[in-house]
Amino acid sequence: MAIDxxxxxNREKVDDHEGHDVWGPVEEPEQLGIHGTHVAVDFDICIADGACLEDCPVDVFEWVDSPDHPESEQKADPANEAQCIDCMLCVDVCPVDAIDVDAGRA
Ligand code: SF4
Structure with a gap:
């Protein structure tokens, strides 16, 4: 299943994390929702592959710990989404389609 x-x-903003939005539902530790708006990462799909961290030319992503999440113990957090230059590399390299980027949604 890819990010919606x-x-x-379709979701409600339920929180703020390090300056970006969090879209629910969130039921920690198993369900973490979507982090970010311009650069959105579905934490419930992310398997911590790390390709987005390696490939993003402007270092939008940072690891955050997600202990006891069924998919992975870390997530790629769009901590610096305001720096995104819409190159779409992260969308292309993510093996589980956990990332969606849309400048019009910022
Ligand atoms: S679209 Fe490009 S610049 Fe934006 S977060 Fe993804 S890899 Fe980084």
């Missing part, structure tokens, strides 16, 4: 590109219409 209409998440901003």
């Amino acid at each position: 590109p209409q998440f901003h219409e």
Whole structure:
């Protein structure tokens, strides 16, 4: 299952994390929702592959710990989403389609 590109219409903003939005539902530790809006990462799909951290030319992503999450113990957090230059590399390299980027959604 890929990230829902209409998440901003289908989900509710439930929190703020390090300056970016968190879209629910969130039920820690098993369900963590979507982090970010312009650069959105579905934490419940992310398997901590790390390709986005390696490939992003402007270092948008940072690891955050996600102990006891069923998919992975770390997540790629779009901590610096305001720096995104819309190159779409992260969307292309993510093996589980956990990332969606849309400048119009910022
Ligand atoms: S679209 Fe490009 S610049 Fe934006 S977060 Fe993804 S890899 Fe980084």
